[in-house]
Amino acid sequence: MYDPLVDDFPGPAQPHVRSYWQARHGAELAQLPNANAALPEHADIIVIGGGYTGLNAALELAERFGQQVVLLEANKLGWGCSTRNAGFAMPGTGRLGYGDWEKRVGVDVTQAIKDEYEHAFARLQRHVDACPAGLEAQRGGYLKIAHNPQAIESLRASFNILKRYEPATKWLDAAGIQARVHSPQAHAAIHYPQSFGLNPLLLLASVARQASAAGVSIIEDAPVKQWDRVEQLHRLHTGKGRICAPKVVIATNGYTPNHLHPSNHGRSLPVLSSVIVTRPLTADEKIAIGLQSTELVMDTRTLKYYYRLLPDGRLMFGGRGAIRGKDAHHPRYARHLLEALRGTFPALKELTNAPPDFYWSGWVNVALDNYPRIYTPAPGIFTSMGYCGAGVTFSQLAGQRLAELAMGEELPALPFYQSALPKFPLPHLRRVGQWAFYQLARWRSL
Numbered sequence: 001m002y003d004p005l006v007d008d009f010p011g012p013a014q015p016h017v018r019s020y021w022q023a024r025h026g027a028e029l030a031q032l033p034n035a036n037a038a039l040p041e042h043a044d045i046i047v048i049g050g051g052y053t054g055l056n057a058a059l060e061l062a063e064r065f066g067q068q069v070v071l072l073e074a075n076k077l078g079w080g081c082s083t084r085n086a087g088f089a090m091p092g093t094g095r096l097g098y099g100d101w102e103k104r105v106g107v108d109v110t111q112a113i114k115d116e117y118e119h120a121f122a123r124l125q126r127h128v129d130a131c132p133a134g135l136e137a138q139r140g141g142y143l144k145i146a147h148n149p150q151a152i153e154s155l156r157a158s159f160n161i162l163k164r165y166e167p168a169t170k171w172l173d174a175a176g177i178q179a180r181v182h183s184p185q186a187h188a189a190i191h192y193p194q195s196f197g198l199n200p201l202l203l204l205a206s207v208a209r210q211a212s213a214a215g216v217s218i219i220e221d222a223p224v225k226q227w228d229r230v231e232q233l234h235r236l237h238t239g240k241g242r243i244c245a246p247k248v249v250i251a252t253n254g255y256t257p258n259h260l261h262p263s264n265h266g267r268s269l270p271v272l273s274s275v276i277v278t279r280p281l282t283a284d285e286k287i288a289i290g291l292q293s294t295e296l297v298m299d300t301r302t303l304k305y306y307y308r309l310l311p312d313g314r315l316m317f318g319g320r321g322a323i324r325g326k327d328a329h330h331p332r333y334a335r336h337l338l339e340a341l342r343g344t345f346p347a348l349k350e351l352t353n354a355p356p357d358f359y360w361s362g363w364v365n366v367a368l369d370n371y372p373r374i375y376t377p378a379p380g381i382f383t384s385m386g387y388c389g390a391g392v393t394f395s396q397l398a399g400q401r402l403a404e405l406a407m408g409e410e411l412p413a414l415p416f417y418q419s420a421l422p423k424f425p426l427p428h429l430r431r432v433g434q435w436a437f438y439q440l441a442r443w444r445s446l
């Protein structure tokens with residue numbers, strides 16, 4: 001599997017991963033009207049990366065700012081995380097909760113961050129409305145579950161802060177959560193009613209159709225392999241030829257090759273996140289686990305597990321994956337998720353004895369200080385990355401903010417927009433640090 005810290009660029013022309021989403025709705029991504037025209041020699045602005053961030057940026061640049069935009073995707077649109085994710089649409093991004101933000105930036109800025117998350121939800125709703133199937137939204141909210149009794153106290157403390165910002169959230173004690181999720185690893189929970197489950201591939205297709213209708217030229221199978229300057233212009237060398245522009249948007253996130261541009265080197269850690277999807281549960285199995293088909297669930301482990309019942313009754317269960325791309329497909333990682341699923345729902349013993357119907361992984365982008373940045377790393381270059389695995393909702397707005405930044409508009413005075421992604425100390429040792437973190441987290445979550 002492509003590895004951003006090892007390979008020079010992804011692709012070209014790699015097919016989509018064999019995911020549950022792809023198996024059901026792959027045809028949605030078939031030829032778009034403006035897709036795969038010949039590569040022009042010039043553009044007003046080039047967007048690298050055909051996921052949510054890149055497509056939203058391109059859409060905004062073409063629709064609102066009237067720019068001639070060329071979007072370059074190394075493989076097929078949505079080949080990265082944007083068709084591989086679990087479809088949890090939640091407020092927030094990165095790994096910082098409101099309590100962490102209050103300590104860093106105070107109550108007023110934290111409230112402004114919360115308002116920004118609302119803008120992201122509003123933009124996501126635009127894409128829901130533009131999709132005939134409504135993105136197959138499952139609107140039962142999200143449950144954050146204390147996976148053991150020791151986790152209750154800190155979950156309760158975070159709830160006490162959270163309810164100042166999101167008053168509709170509810171606390172569920174042991175009896176309350178056991179009534180909804182029959183698991184020995186469910187001891188208390190916070191319910192967030194605003195969150196919902198969606199079909200990530202339909203979301204990608206919805207944004208892509210709008211971008212295409214706005215006039216964006218989408219070029220697939222065109223990895224950027226080399227980057228130089230011709231006077232004031234950036235010149236990108238792709239598998240399909242060369243293109244120049246005064247401005248370039250980098251929207252490659254967890255798939256960013258380590259040396260795409262000197263300004264991005266060593267500023268993020270690509271981390272593999274993996275999911276399994278089981279066969280459809282029987283009626284008895286559904287009763288045994290109690291889970292409703294409308295709820296999203298995540299636990300309180302440092303390395304979290306998350307799950308949801310899909311519209312056709314299958315169970316999706318996710319967590320961390322391998323460290324290196326070359327190990328991503330090793331059967332032990334699917335086995336590890338099956339074992340974790342069995343620990344969560346012992347009643348599914350028979351189901352977890354068989355291999356899952358689907359297993360896949362993708363690279364999420366982790367920032368050193370746990371939150372993303374949208375910034376100008378070098379003259380004429382604009383980027384947004386570092387969502388730390390929470391990008392389905394936020395990336396919709398991030399693309400818009402990225403377009404505004406590229407067009408010289410002032411962004412809200414929030415931490416996401418005020419600095420560059422910090423560089424990792426000793427970047428060549430990022431994976432050694434990640435391995436050590438995994439060992440520690442596993443020991444602490446027992």
Ligand SMILES: Cc1cc2nc3c(=O)[nH]c(=O)nc-3n(C[C@H](O)[C@H](O)[C@H](O)COP(=O)(O)OP(=O)(O)OC[C@H]3O[C@@H](n4cnc5c(N)ncnc54)[C@H](O)[C@@H]3O)c2cc1C
Nearest residue numbers: 049051052053074080081082085086087088224362391392
């Ligand atoms: C298994 C999994 C589950 C997840 N679940 C959730 C979830 O439930 N909720 C949530 O909020 N987030 C989730 N995420 C994270 C979320 O999917 C991402 O944050 C989001 O999709 C990022 O979108 P993006 O457009 O920034 O990047 P991506 O969708 O990853 O797109 C980047 C694109 O850049 C392209 N690219 C890279 N280099 C080049 C180059 N040199 N030339 C041209 N193109 C290039 C790649 O091919 C890729 O298509 C999950 C991620 C994974 C892997």
